[in-house]
Amino acid sequence: MGITAELSAFSAAISIVKLPPQVVERARFLVLDLVGNIVRARHDAESTAPMLAAVRALGMAAGNSGVFGDCARYTPAGAALLNGALGHSLDFDDTHAAGSLHPGCPVIAAALAAGQMTGASGADVLAGIIAGYEVACRTALALPAGEHYARGFHPTATCGVFGAAAAAGRVFGLNADDIASALGIALSQAAGSLQFLANGAWTKRFQVGWSGMAGLTAATLAREGFKGAADALEGKHGFLNAYAPSPNAARAVQGLGTEFELMQTAVKPYPSCRYGHAGIDAALMLRAEHAIDPAIIERVTLGLPESGMLLIGAPAAQKADPQNVVDGQFSGPFVIASALVTGSMGWDSYALLHDPRIRALLPRITCEWDAEAQTEFPANMAGKLTIVAAGRTYQRFVVTPKGEPGNFLTQDELRQKFMTLAAAVLGEDRSAHLADAVLAIDTAPGVGPLLRMASPMAGAQLAGD
Numbered sequence: 001m002g003i004t005a006e007l008s009a010f011s012a013a014i015s016i017v018k019l020p021p022q023v024v025e026r027a028r029f030l031v032l033d034l035v036g037n038i039v040r041a042r043h044d045a046e047s048t049a050p051m052l053a054a055v056r057a058l059g060m061a062a063g064n065s066g067v068f069g070d071c072a073r074y075t076p077a078g079a080a081l082l083n084g085a086l087g088h089s090l091d092f093d094d095t096h097a098a099g100s101l102h103p104g105c106p107v108i109a110a111a112l113a114a115g116q117m118t119g120a121s122g123a124d125v126l127a128g129i130i131a132g133y134e135v136a137c138r139t140a141l142a143l144p145a146g147e148h149y150a151r152g153f154h155p156t157a158t159c160g161v162f163g164a165a166a167a168a169g170r171v172f173g174l175n176a177d178d179i180a181s182a183l184g185i186a187l188s189q190a191a192g193s194l195q196f197l198a199n200g201a202w203t204k205r206f207q208v209g210w211s212g213m214a215g216l217t218a219a220t221l222a223r224e225g226f227k228g229a230a231d232a233l234e235g236k237h238g239f240l241n242a243y244a245p246s247p248n249a250a251r252a253v254q255g256l257g258t259e260f261e262l263m264q265t266a267v268k269p270y271p272s273c274r275y276g277h278a279g280i281d282a283a284l285m286l287r288a289e290h291a292i293d294p295a296i297i298e299r300v301t302l303g304l305p306e307s308g309m310l311l312i313g314a315p316a317a318q319k320a321d322p323q324n325v326v327d328g329q330f331s332g333p334f335v336i337a338s339a340l341v342t343g344s345m346g347w348d349s350y351a352l353l354h355d356p357r358i359r360a361l362l363p364r365i366t367c368e369w370d371a372e373a374q375t376e377f378p379a380n381m382a383g384k385l386t387i388v389a390a391g392r393t394y395q396r397f398v399v400t401p402k403g404e405p406g407n408f409l410t411q412d413e414l415r416q417k418f419m420t421l422a423a424a425v426l427g428e429d430r431s432a433h434l435a436d437a438v439l440a441i442d443t444a445p446g447v448g449p450l451l452r453m454a455s456p457m458a459g460a461q462l463a464g465d
Contacts, residue, residue, distance in 0.1 A: 003252045004233045007138065008180035010256055011131035011166040016123045016442055019130065023260050024442060027130050029414055030094055032438045033267045034104045035068050036418035037093050038086045039454060040347065042069035043425045045089035046325060047202035055082060065116045066451025069425050076113045080164075080216045084109035085209025088156070090347055091329040092271035092421075096264060097404070098378040099140030099159065100149060100307065102208070103265060106160030107132030107167045109212035114171035114219065115447040122444030128170035130262055132215075135183075136163025137261035139233060142252035143244040146307060146378070149194070153243060157192025157207040162233070164215020165222075172223050184228025185218035187239055197311070200326035266404040267414065270345040272328070275308030276335045277403070278373075278383030282396035283339035286387055294341045294361055296390045302332045303370025303384035303397075305377035313367030320362050325350045333365035334358070336385070346420070372397060380404065411439075425456050 001009070016024055042048060055061055060078030067074060067082045074082065087093050087105040094104045108129055115125040140148070140159040148155055165186040169179040192211065196204040222228060233239050233252065240247035270280050279302045286292060304313055312332040313319060322328040328335070328350050338349045341357045352358050376382035376399055384397040400407045409417070415435055422431040434453050437444070444450065 002231050002234050003142070003249050004180050004183055004231050004238075005176065006253045006256065007135050007166065007233070008183060009176040011135060011170050011179050012174060012176040014127050014131045014170060016127050020260075023130065023262060024126065026263055027126055027133075028439050028441060029411065030104050030262070030265060030267070031108055031126070031129065031441060032414055032418055032435060034087045034093055034108050035434070035438055035454065036421035037090050038067070038083055039069035039425050040421035041086040041089035042067065044347070045086065045205070047089060047205055048086065051082070051085060051206065065113055066448070066454070068451065068454040069456060071455045076117045076216060077213050079116065080109045080113040081209045081213040083112060083209070084212030085205045088208040089205045090271045091273065092268050092347065095266050095268065095274040096137045096140070096261065097266065097274070097381050098145070098264065099137045099155060099261070100145035100378070101136065101140050101155040101159055103133050103136040103156070103160065103163055105156065105208045106164040106212035106215060107136055109209065110164035110216040110219070111167040111171050112447055112451070113212075113216050114168040116451065118172060119446050119448070120171050122441040122447055124173075125171055125447050126442045128167040130260075131170045132163035132167025133262040133265065134256070134260065135166040136160050137265070138252040138256070139163070139239065141261070142233070142240055142249055143247050144251070147244045147246065149307060149310070151244065152194045154192035154194050154204065154207060157211045158190045158243060160208060161186045161190050161211040161215045161218070162239070164212045165218040168216045168219035169222065172219055174219065174223060178222045179219075180230070180232070181226070181228035182219040182222035184230060184232040185221050185226065186215055187229055187232040189214035189218065190239055190243070196326065197330060200324045202326070204326070264405050267409055267417075269403050269409065269417065270335065271347045272335045272345065273312050273330050274381050274401070275304060275312050276302070276332050276383070277401035278381060278398035279332065279336050279385045280339045280345050281398045281401050282383065282385035283336050284343065286385065286394045286396055287340055287343060290394055292340065292387060292389050292394065294357065297340070297361065297364060298388045298390075300336060300340070300365040300388075301386040302336055302365065302367045303373050303386070304332065304367055305374045305382070306369060307377065308373070308381065308383070309367060309369055316366065319367065320365070322353055324353070328353055332367040333362050336365050337361040426454065
């Protein structure tokens with residue numbers, strides 16, 4: 001059996017009642033984390049208004065499917081696109097370090113849209129989500145993701161479409177052959193470029209939402225009997241061979257069914273590229289321990305692995321002068337400056353992009369390749385922060401950033417993050433009830449009420465309205 005067939009059989013057969021309880025619990029946590037991101041991005045992200053306008057112009061705002069934080073209803077494709085793109089718009093969504101991707105956005109968006117299309121139970125939707133995480137993450141591991149990145153691809157989008165197709169296929173109740181066909185159809189839609197780094201473009205968000213919609217489309221076509229390409233992942237012209245120079249196909253099914261990559265997925269305590277989180281942790285710790293006054297800091301060095309340098313460290317001049325939110329999300333100097341100056345790095349930190357205190361510190365912060373951080377990668381997105389202030393040197397090496405599987409957030413911490421995002425749109429009470437409902441998703445008869453619960457209060461003015 002090839003890896004496409006094996007992953008498809010796994011996805012078709014997965015059932016909540018047969019899964020380890022800790023996997024089911026973690027899946028609920030990951031859904032909660034993404035929902036908070038979607039709700040806030042629907043209100044705050046600068047790319048939301050034009051994206052909504054385009055969705056309406058394309059006729060996708062006339063259906064029965066919901067988007068978190070939105071009173072309107074959309075077609076299933078429109079809902080998958082928006083939930084996926086909004087979930088990634090704050091760059092605050094989950095991460096799988098070894099696969100260098102954010103699996104939740106495309107997978108959860110596609111599963112929820114499929115659930116609304118069919119009236120599937122919450123348990124079936126959650127089962128589809130777990131299947132999708134495994135397919136997306138394992139596909140990234142087989143590339144491997146580092147070589148895929150080097151070719152300029154964005155694994156969240158390219159690998160995410162396969163996870164989205166598997167998730168939607170499981171929610172639809174497709175058999176293994178039909179899910180394999182869905183993956184073959186998804187192969188024709190696997191796309192996502194890193195060129196957004198050149199100018200802070202919003203395409204990073206869009207292509208993640210598109211992969212959720214594309215995966216839903218692939219599963220829907222397969223459900224209706226449309227034939228997809230065989231051996232979509234491992235074939236001669238399949239994804240792995242076409243998108244990376246030396247893939248290891250066997251890695252995609254290693255430990256399948258007994259080892260869950262979903263459990264290796266982290267959540268972000270800070271809304272920025274994950275490669276900067278170890279440095280933020282270190283900055284906050286050193287600031288608290290030594291009461292370092294930013295005004296007396298002479299220089300700061302953030303040590304990173306090679307992949308981290310690619311995303312948040314280079315080119316140095318651009319990273320030291322972020323002009324917009326995307327620039328800030330991918331600027332090692334900015335996130336470290338925010339942590340050192342304000343003692344925090346949250347979504348509201350981006351309002352400080354041009355704050356004179358931040359701007360004064362930015363030229364004194366540099367990123368460099370670090371051998372110790374490289375040794376830890378890809379198991380850990382480690383980072384080393386060195387601060388020289390008033391002639392004294394302070395250093396902290398963080399191997400496992402907060403939120404990683406080995407340092408995961410507690411349920412209370414996850415709820416706190418959710419409330420900081422959702423309450424601004426839904427209010428405290430409605431947000432708390434929504435969190436309760438999401439954490440009980442596998443007991444719900446359907447997911448439609450969950451989406452309706454996430455509609456903002458009457459009269460709330462949202463971006464794009």
